Amino acid sequence: MPGIGPKTASRLTFYLLRSSREQVQALADAIGQLHNKVVTCSMCFNIAETSPCAICGDAQRDGSLICVVEEPLDVLAIERTRAYDGLYHVLHGAISPLEGVGPEDLKIAELMQRLRRHPAEEVILATNPNLEGESTAMYVSQQLAPLGVRVTRLAHGLPMGADLEYADEVTLTRALEGRREM
Amino acid sequence: MTLRVGPRPLPLSPNIHAHKKIMHLTHLSLTNFRNYARLDLDFSNSITLLQGDNAQGKTNLLEAVYYLATANSPRAHTHRELINWLANEDQMPFARLEAKVEGTDALREVNIVLLKTADRLQKEIKINGVKRRVRDLIGQLKAVLFMPEDIDLIAGSPEARRRYLDTAICQIDRRYYQSLQEYSRVLTQRNSLLRRLREHPADPHQLDFWDQRLVEEGSRLIAGRLETVMELDRLLQDIHPRLTGGEERLRLLYRSRLPLEGKDRPEVYNQLPLDVSSPAGAMIGTDALSSLDVKAIFQQQLKVRQKEEIERGMTLMGPHRDDLRFLVGGVDMCTYGSRGQQRTIAISLKLAEMELIRSQTGEEPILLLDDVMSELDEERRQCLMDAINKEQQVIITATRLDCFAPSFLDQATVWAIRGGRIENLSP
Numbered sequence: 228m229p230g231i232g233p234k235t236a237s238r239l240t241f242y243l244l245r246s247s248r249e250q251v252q253a254l255a256d257a258i259g260q261l262h263n264k265v266v267t268c269s270m271c272f273n274i275a276e277t278s279p280c281a282i283c284g285d286a287q288r289d290g291s292l293i294c295v296v297e298e299p300l301d302v303l304a305i306e307r308t309r310a311y312d313g314l315y316h317v318l319h320g321a322i323s324p325l326e327g328v329g330p331e332d333l334k335i336a337e338l339m340q341r342l343r344r345h346p347a348e349e350v351i352l353a354t355n356p357n358l359e360g361e362s363t364a365m366y367v368s369q370q371l372a373p374l375g376v377r378v379t380r381l382a383h384g385l386p387m388g389a390d391l392e393y394a395d396e397v398t399l400t401r402a403l404e405g406r407r408e409m
Numbered sequence: 410m411t412l413r414v415g416p417r418p419l420p421l422s423p424n425i426h427a428h429k430k431i432m433h434l435t436h437l438s439l440t441n442f443r444n445y446a447r448l449d450l451d452f453s454n455s456i457t458l459l460q461g462d463n464a465q466g467k468t469n470l471l472e473a474v475y476y477l478a479t480a481n482s483p484r485a486h487t488h489r490e491l492i493n494w495l496a497n498e499d500q501m502p503f504a505r506l507e508a509k510v511e512g513t514d515a516l517r518e519v520n521i522v523l524l525k526t527a528d529r530l531q532k533e534i535k536i537n538g539v540k541r542r543v544r545d546l547i548g549q550l551k552a553v554l555f556m557p558e559d560i561d562l563i564a565g566s567p568e569a570r571r572r573y574l575d576t577a578i579c580q581i582d583r584r585y586y587q588s589l590q591e592y593s594r595v596l597t598q599r600n601s602l603l604r605r606l607r608e609h610p611a612d613p614h615q616l617d618f619w620d621q622r623l624v625e626e627g628s629r630l631i632a633g634r635l636e637t638v639m640e641l642d643r644l645l646q647d648i649h650p651r652l653t654g655g656e657e658r659l660r661l662l663y664r665s666r667l668p669l670e671g672k673d674r675p676e677v678y679n680q681l682p683l684d685v686s687s688p689a690g691a692m693i694g695t696d697a698l699s700s701l702d703v704k705a706i707f708q709q710q711l712k713v714r715q716k717e718e719i720e721r722g723m724t725l726m727g728p729h730r731d732d733l734r735f736l737v738g739g740v741d742m743c744t745y746g747s748r749g750q751q752r753t754i755a756i757s758l759k760l761a762e763m764e765l766i767r768s769q770t771g772e773e774p775i776l777l778l779d780d781v782m783s784e785l786d787e788e789r790r791q792c793l794m795d796a797i798n799k800e801q802q803v804i805i806t807a808t809r810l811d812c813f814a815p816s817f818l819d820q821a822t823v824w825a826i827r828g829g830r831i832e833n834l835s836p
Contacts, residue, residue: 324602362618369614
């Protein structure tokens, strides 16, 4: 398993040996149910217990706003901010020709279909600010152009609480380019 | 496509450094680097002479200094081979290089550890004890290396000339190193995509992003090279005649796969007279193309040749395919030069590089001369010695001491190298 080496594995085993029978059984049951209970949401392709997922099914949320991310973990990260109340779309990866990942391997066609069925006002591209993420964002925005939907990209810039003098040149250049009126 | 480069009436950029900064390597310490299991050596501020028979480790020592300056070796094919082969039997083979550098402003400690793990080679860089990246290292210590193999720069493959030019520019422009790294990442991705499109035809718009990034970084690289080649060419007009008794005029030519002549100035480059004494007015149009000009040409060419690139499954143009050529009297020295001519050109080029570092950064580069004296006749040896600044630090290797004038030896600290060990021969 990623992140767990032989030492951690044996430590976990001994921890479970010392735990009560009920606790271990509860964990075993949860793992056993993993594949039965967890599904991919048919709307946003996030991992969820129901389809549509809790976010897509929430009538309180703004359905005219769709945030496109690479991985389910990115949804969790944005949810933690509590600053976003629109919906999501998970691509399950980013375009990387080197690793043989092309647009057809991602949920891009599904995003197009979804937007044709339920037109949105704005699509926010929140892929990672690296080569692969940028190339994915550009490809998706090209595909979205004929739909006439507003497409935005997450801002690039300095992390909060950071020191200007320690920022690398690329980030600082981007931050200057993306400066705002005050 | 070729682009002939001419001298410019004004210096490339005004020298913003009022006075020269002095930089000295005061101490070098090596562990498991090449044939050195362990070495600690203090350097004098002027001339250090390393004497030893062949295969005792003289070149390795200069290579170590050069590696600390550029994070690049001119002769190692893989950085793995820099680690002492005896250390390879250890559980974790590693090599450690450390330099203490004394500048006008402060003392710097630069440290590189090469660690061989099961699947790859880790390079860890520290400056003053703080972990840094390669791009922070380059330029901390500036060095120009002369070695007998330099002749391959002229006679060898275009790849070697590109690598030389890139390393030289990196020492004066940190931004260039970043573009170089980014360009190679984009190039690998783009080539994979082109191969993919050849095997499974799909929407070629997927290329748009990679094209855009390739053009952005690529044109920055080409513009940087053009600027540097022009400046080197200008410096060579003074240097090369001195080395050849005024007989030869050397011109540099940056040969690009891109039609850099542009459509608005078609023949200027091709008809440029080789005679340097032409009035400055005739040289208009030889001004360096800005990266914007290059960008426009690059962009347009990628569009025109897209189908061909997909068919071949590779990127057919860009800085990774360009070349630098050397002309004497209009004759290409890479192909037609004699060995003697090629050797002299290599030395002229290195002297020009030294001057370039001086004028662009205001710092005196450390001069590393590997066994070059024995190959030169008296006149050229003198020229080389004249080019050395009195305040400059020089490290020279030689098999014998008798090719040096006694007055020269008096100024030098002499060390003897025997089988990876060093002893002081100076009184």
